[in-house]
Amino acid sequence: MKIYGSSLSPYVRKALVVAAELGLEVQNVPTPPGSTDPEFREASPFGKIPGLRDGDLTLCDSSAISVYLDALHPDGGLIPADPADRARVVWFDEFADTILFDAGAKMFFNRIVAPKFLKIEGDLAMADKAEHELLPPILDWLESVVSASGFLVADRLTLADISVASPFVNLMHLGIPVNSARHPALADYVGRMVQRPAFAGLIAKEQAFLARFA
Numbered sequence: 001m002k003i004y005g006s007s008l009s010p011y012v013r014k015a016l017v018v019a020a021e022l023g024l025e026v027q028n029v030p031t032p033p034g035s036t037d038p039e040f041r042e043a044s045p046f047g048k049i050p051g052l053r054d055g056d057l058t059l060c061d062s063s064a065i066s067v068y069l070d071a072l073h074p075d076g077g078l079i080p081a082d083p084a085d086r087a088r089v090v091w092f093d094e095f096a097d098t099i100l101f102d103a104g105a106k107m108f109f110n111r112i113v114a115p116k117f118l119k120i121e122g123d124l125a126m127a128d129k130a131e132h133e134l135l136p137p138i139l140d141w142l143e144s145v146v147s148a149s150g151f152l153v154a155d156r157l158t159l160a161d162i163s164v165a166s167p168f169v170n171l172m173h174l175g176i177p178v179n180s181a182r183h184p185a186l187a188d189y190v191g192r193m194v195q196r197p198a199f200a201g202l203i204a205k206e207q208a209f210l211a212r213f214a
């Protein structure tokens, strides 16, 4: 099974961590967003990463890919069957992909992707506004919902945790750790999530890659 994309994208990282947590073997095919490679475009017609190929199946979108990977697991490991838990997992996944990474993308694109990879000037005013105006209320809300169990839903690891933790890795790359004085529960939660081997292995590779562009 192949997953196309770069794990610097929180969406690709999410799909790769989901696969690893489920014990599924996948080959990550490094692919930049917008690549015109026909094999990739068959999986992701609009050029967004990640894409997936499993035999005859091609698929894109990290949430669709995560649902597929989870369904391959005999016990459906990361998406609970209980209706309320299942719906809450979908909400956290949606929140992470849109609200949380909407703020994160404005920082990551303008401070890292634009200047380092595209060699163009990023919109630093947009990045600053995202950091100082968009992000704080999002972190305040997360602080209020992180549970004492250390997981967001059902007191165990679910897709919700992987989806929500993934954009925080982009914030780490930006040098914006969760402030443990203002958001102690969230800082602890994110710290534990990114130490899981499935995240840690990817993060080490991403840091080594980014260091080459320092």
Ligand SMILES: N[C@@H](CCC(=O)N[C@@H](CS)C(=O)NCC(=O)O)C(=O)O
Residues within 6 Å of the ligand: 009, 010, 011, 033, 034, 046, 047, 048, 049, 050, 060, 061, 062, 063, 097
């Ligand atoms: N909802 C999609 C979002 C995927 C996405 O927007 N990926 C970005 C990279 S972080 C991308 O490929 N952008 C290129 C583009 O929009 O053309 C998912 O969850 O996979």
